[in-house]
Amino acid sequence: MAVREAPEQREPAERTPTPSVPPATPATPAATQPPRDQTKPPGKQRLRLSTRQWILAGVGIGVVLILVIVAIVSRFQTSVIFEDDFSSQANGWNDAGAERTGAHYANDAYRIYAERNGGTQGGAPTSASSVYPSAPAKLSIEVDAQKLAGEYDTWYGISCRVSADSPAYAFVVGDGHLEIGKRTSPTDYQVLKVVQAPAVDADAKNHLSANCNGDEGSVYLNLYVGDDFVEWTDTENPLPIGTVGLWVSSLEDAQTAIEVEFDNFVVKRI
DSSP: OOOOOOOOOOOOOOOOOOOOOOOOOOOHHHHHSOOOOTTSOOTTOOOOOOHHHHHHHHHHHHHHHHHHHHHHHHHHHTOEEEEEOSSSSTTOOOOOTTSSSEEEEETTEEEEEEOTTTOEEEEOOTTOTTTSSOOOSEEEEEEEEEEEEOOSSOEEEEEEEEOTTSOEEEEEEETTEEEEEEEEETTEEEEEEEEEOTTOOTTSOEEEEEEEEEOSSOEEEEEEETTEEEEEEEOSSOOOOOEEEEEEEOOTTOSSOEEEEEEEEEEEEO
16 A cells, blocks of 8 residues: 655744834724625626637637537438338339349348349339439448348449439449449449458348449449448549449359348438
8 A cells, every 4th residue: 555655844934023013093984884795796896808708708609609500510411311121112112022033022121132144133212202213412321231042252232323224333242352333334334443351241241331422523432341441433424313222143153043131221411
């Protein structure tokens, strides 16, 4: 146990001798006046703020108002404009019904089934006016996904700026890699950027988070899966605004079909 040292003893200061000045004779009227009530401020003394104090107070209030406005604007800009847990079919995602083909609702989730040998299927919320037929130009998209069936290296993910004649940006998840692609026609797909991500397991349940943010001059795209990410800025004929969606694709030489389950789809304006 630590022992505290005793405070240093100081010698008493030498007292200054009192000057030998004769005491002043108290004025007689003062002795007859009642003591002043010290609990009340003097009648003519008011608490006044200096000009500097008023300026500082005004600056403080202004800063608080700015912070409040920024918080409100930020909340509006990142507000959720669409979300779906797929517990109902109200948002009109493509549905193939009970047959295990294409996209369909199942288990309070959305499942997409793609045939082998390069089969591709997808869906979009065609009854959600906030994102269909066009979503905002600056948005983020999140979803939970898990592959239920298929070969080792299969692809699935999120899409943005999807239009009726097939153009779209694709955020791609595969075993050990992430990719951003651009489709300009049903037969023309361009890989914009691909990164190796050994920690990404397409068979596991993954949380996908993507940004699709831009204007007519450029579109910034990124995809996060855990701590891995891929990003790209498209400045060469960027796609116009369109809707959002989900998709699944098998490889050209895949011997089995694949199926992926999606849930908790959220779109935010940014």
